[in-house]
Amino acid sequence: MRPEISVIIPCFNAEIYIPRCIEKLEQQTFKSFEVVIVDDCSSDNSVELLRKIEKKTSLECLIIELNKNSGPGNARNIGIENARGNYVSFCDIDDYYEPDFLKIMYEEIKNQNAEIMMCNSKLLFKDGSERKNSYTEIFDKYKEKEDYLALSRSSLCYLLVKKDLFNNISIPELRNGEDIAVIPLLMLKASKIGHINYSLYTYYVRENSASSKPTKKSFQDLVTCFSIIESMWTDSYSDALEFIGIKTLLYSAVLIGFKANVNLKQIKEQIYCFTIENPNWYKNRYLRTMSKRHSLFLKLVKYKMYLFLNMYAKFHSIVMK
Known part of the structure; x- marks a missing residue:
C-alpha cells in the first residue's frame, strides 16, 4: 500500500x-x-x-x-x-x-x-x-x-x-x-x-x-544560493526577493565572510553588487521583523563600517548569548 x-x-x-x-x-x-x-x-x-x-x-x-x-x-x-x-x-x-x-x-x-x-x-x-x-x-x-x-x-x-x-x-x-x-x-x-x-x-x-564552522566555501555557497533563487524568480514578489537577498547576502554571507577571513575585496564586491541592484534595500518592509542585533549588523553594512563588522563577527558568539 x-x-x-x-x-x-x-x-x-x-x-x-x-x-x-x-x-x-x-x-x-x-x-x-x-x-x-x-x-x-x-x-x-x-x-x-x-x-x-x-x-x-x-x-x-x-x-x-x-x-x-x-x-x-x-x-x-x-x-x-x-x-x-x-x-x-x-x-x-x-x-x-x-x-x-x-x-x-x-x-x-x-x-x-x-x-x-x-x-x-x-x-x-x-x-x-x-x-x-x-x-x-x-x-x-x-x-x-x-x-x-x-x-x-x-x-x-x-x-x-x-x-x-x-x-x-x-x-x-x-x-x-x-x-x-x-x-x-x-x-x-x-x-x-x-x-x-x-x-x-x-x-x-x-x-x-563541520556545518557550524564558517569557511570560505560556506561563504561562496550562500552567494550561489541567492544566485539560484534570482535566476528562477518571477517578476512578482519583488519585496520578498530583496529581503531574501538581505538575509542571505548582506547578513549571513557577510557575517560568515568576516568569520572565515574571506578577502575583504570579495565581501565588498557582494555588498556592492546587491546594493547596485537594490539601492533602497534598507527601506524593505520586512526589515521590521529582524532582531535588534541583526538590524545593528545591517546598519554597519549600509554605512560600510567594515572595521566594526569585523569586530561584530569576531565576537558573534558572545553577542548571540
Whole structure:
C-alpha cells in the first residue's frame, strides 16, 4: 500500500545518532509513512547499524547506499526520486521528530488545503537544555504568500511538502545552505502555504560540527544560493526577493565572510553588487521583523563600517548569548 508520507533522511558518519532518530520515528502516532535513508558514503559503522535496524524495526524502511560522498543536497534528491509518498518530509539523522510531528502536519496540510506546511522547532543542547524556536508571532501578523516567501524558515526539516512541487526543482548540491535556495522556489509553486504553532522538530545543536564552522566555501555557497533563487524568480514578489537577498547576502554571507577571513575585496564586491541592484534595500518592509542585533549588523553594512563588522563577527558568539 502506498504511504502518504515519505520521510527522507541523509546520513553521513552518524552512527551515534541513528538509534535515537529511528526510535522517534517508531513512536510516530501517524502510521502511513515510509523512511528513506540515503547514506552518503559513510566511513564509520552507519550502514552496518542501519542494516541491523532495518531487520528489526516495524518501520517501512528503504536504505540507499551511495558510493561517493556528495553532500546532503544530492542525498536528499536521490531520496525524493525514490520516495513513494504523496508528501515528503525531511529529518537530519542527528535530529528527531516529536511523536505527533507527522500526524499534526498531515492533518493541518489537509485541513488548510495547503501544499506546504511549516511548524516551529526547538533547539536541544549538549547539556540537555532546550530552547523553543518559534515563528508564530511573525506568521500571526504576516499571512500572505509574499510574506511566507520572505520570512520562510531556512530548513526543509520544518516542512511537510507535496511531492509534486519537486517536479523540475532539485536541491542544489552544496555543502552549506542548500535549503535556503530551494525553499523559496517550492513556495513560489505552492498554491497555498500554512504554518502551525507547534514545536514538532528537535534540532540537536552540535557546536563543533563541520556545518557550524564558517569557511570560505560556506561563504561562496550562500552567494550561489541567492544566485539560484534570482535566476528562477518571477517578476512578482519583488519585496520578498530583496529581503531574501538581505538575509542571505548582506547578513549571513557577510557575517560568515568576516568569520572565515574571506578577502575583504570579495565581501565588498557582494555588498556592492546587491546594493547596485537594490539601492533602497534598507527601506524593505520586512526589515521590521529582524532582531535588534541583526538590524545593528545591517546598519554597519549600509554605512560600510567594515572595521566594526569585523569586530561584530569576531565576537558573534558572545553577542548571540
